[in-house]
Amino acid sequence: MTLVLGVLSMAAAALAGLADYTDTDGTARTRATLHATLMVVALVVYLVSLVLRAAGPADRALPVALSIVGFLVIAAAAYVGGEVAYVFGNMVNRHAWRGAGAKWLSLELPGDLPGGEIPEATPTKAKLGINTLVLVRQGEAIFALHEQCAHAGGPLSQGAIVDGCIECPWHGSRFLLANGHMRRGPALYDQPAYEVRRSEAGWEARRSQS
Ligand code: FES
Numbered sequence: 001m002t003l004v005l006g007v008l009s010m011a012a013a014a015l016a017g018l019a020d021y022t023d024t025d026g027t028a029r030t031r032a033t034l035h036a037t038l039m040v041v042a043l044v045v046y047l048v049s050l051v052l053r054a055a056g057p058a059d060r061a062l063p064v065a066l067s068i069v070g071f072l073v074i075a076a077a078a079y080v081g082g083e084v085a086y087v088f089g090n091m092v093n094r095h096a097w098r099g100a101g102a103k104w105l106s107l108e109l110p111g112d113l114p115g116g117e118i119p120e121a122t123p124t125k126a127k128l129g130i131n132t133l134v135l136v137r138q139g140e141a142i143f144a145l146h147e148q149c150a151h152a153g154g155p156l157s158q159g160a161i162v163d164g165c166i167e168c169p170w171h172g173s174r175f176l177l178a179n180g181h182m183r184r185g186p187a188l189y190d191q192p193a194y195e196v197r198r199s200e201a202g203w204e205a206r207r208s209q210s
Pocket residue numbers: 149150151152153154168169170171172173185186187
């Protein structure tokens with residue numbers, strides 16, 4: 001009975017996973033594919049074990065051994081699935097575990113910018129320590145958000161500027177340039193915003209404190 005319940009729950013979890021999978025891209029999708037494959041293997045192993053048990057064999061060694069194999073495969077699948085959620089923040093928030101970091105750090109702009117200036121109204125990638133930001137200049141104001149979309153990691157530097165927002169090229173989420181607030185889904189979370197200022201060496205930035 002426990003095995004039957006387990007198999008039914010696996011089938012239900014697969015439906016939820018499939019819904020998330022259709023909206024998953026990049027490296028997270030590769031890991032999610034591995035997770036799904038392992039889960040299908042485990043499901044098949046459990047089903048075979050179930051069929052063998054249902055036949056009421058005198059020797060139950062094989063179905064029990066198959067259950068153990070299924071458990072080990074599920075453990076591996078859980079590890080990979082946990083990585084998708086807790087490392088990539090997939091379908092959670094890509095920035096859930098990103099530190100607030102109040103320290104000003106030098107911004108590394110692309111080397112080919114004319115005069116080292118941030119171009120007007122053109123999303124521009126820049127490195128801030130280990131993070132990649134997207135910068136948008138509008139007149140004197142420089143806006144900076146994290147480059148990786150909170151929804152599924154889309155590259156905001158390839159997005160369009162629409163109504164004071166940057167629109168993700170992957171699924172169309174919009175985030176206000178001024179503060180990263182989510183204005184349109186499918187993203188459910190705000191985008192980390194950064195303050196930018198001039199420094200002697202060029203530009204520096206830090207995570208917005210509000
Ligand atoms: S990755 Fe889905 S909206 Fe950006």
